[in-house]
Amino acid sequence: MNAIEKTAADVKDTAQDASKDVHKTIDKVADQAKPVVDKVASSVHEGVDQVGEKISQVSDTVSKASERLMERGKQLGAACQKAGESGRGYVRERPGVSLLIAAAAGYGLSKLLSSRK
Incomplete structure (x- = not known):
């Protein structure tokens, strides 16, 4: 094996070792991030549930007001x-009497409306 082949083999081994190290690091970060992601997801679910409850309460209130x-x-x-x-x-x-009341009301309205001109 010449020097170039030896260097190529060393580079290949180093790349494989680096790849393994990167995969281990990614797995480690993913394992550490999982509880944070789960916590965030749980908080979001709780928020959505609270919004749903509030919407239900508002809907009930509107329904009762509509009935009233x-x-x-x-x-x-x-x-x-x-x-x-x-x-x-x-x-x-x-x-x-009804005719007189109607006539008086009509006269009063006509005077009221004609005075606005």
Whole structure:
């Protein structure tokens, strides 16, 4: 074996040794990083769970508020219907007075609106 072949063999052995050392170092770093990665992943999962719980709470609150608003709307509709029926009954019982009230209201509105010009 000549000097060039010996040097080439030495370089090859050195490269193989260096490769083994790099692989060992990578494995060591990966083993040390795994607990950190697991901890970060766990924290992220907890954060996502907390956000999910908050969204669920907000959804429940909105749902309850919506139900209350719908109930209030039904009550208001019933009150308006009752007032309309009461007004119709009053007009049927007292048509003359109702006509005078309507005329007075119309006159008052016309004066109010014409004074704005």
